[in-house]
Amino acid sequence: MDIKTLITIxxxxxxGIPVFTGTRVPVESLFDHLEAGVALxxxxxxxxxxxxxxxxxxxxAASKLLTSKDVEQLYAAVA
Incomplete structure (x- = not known):
């Protein structure tokens, strides 16, 4: 699945918060749930x-991004 069709901004x-395409569910909600120990x-x-x-x-997609050798490009985004 192409990231551009997966997330809508x-x-x-x-x-303008990133949401799952076709929904009003923020992408961040998935990570918040997982961080809290909630199962998928x-x-x-x-x-x-x-x-x-x-x-x-x-x-x-997040796994590929965070394990890429180009992950250093994210440092500025999360700073």
């Missing part, structure tokens, strides 16, 4: 508009 949807299935139960395929694709 639109100023008219939650003020429970996240999907809490946000039924997010498809499992979307959540898994986002986690896969």
């Amino acid at each position: 639109d100023p008219d949807i939650l003020g 299935d429970e996240f999907l139960d809490d946000f039924p508009s997010v498809r499992r395929e979307q959540a898994v694709a986002l986690l896969d």
Whole structure:
């Protein structure tokens, strides 16, 4: 799944916060749930508009990004 079709950033949807495409569910919600120890299935139960395929694709993209040799480019983004 292409990241551009996975995440929508639109100023008219939650003020431009990145959301799962086709939903009003912020991408950050998935990471917040996982950080709190909530299982993926429970996240999907809490946000039924997010498809499992979307959540898994986002986690896969994040993993690839964070394990890339180019991860240093992210330092400025999180500073």
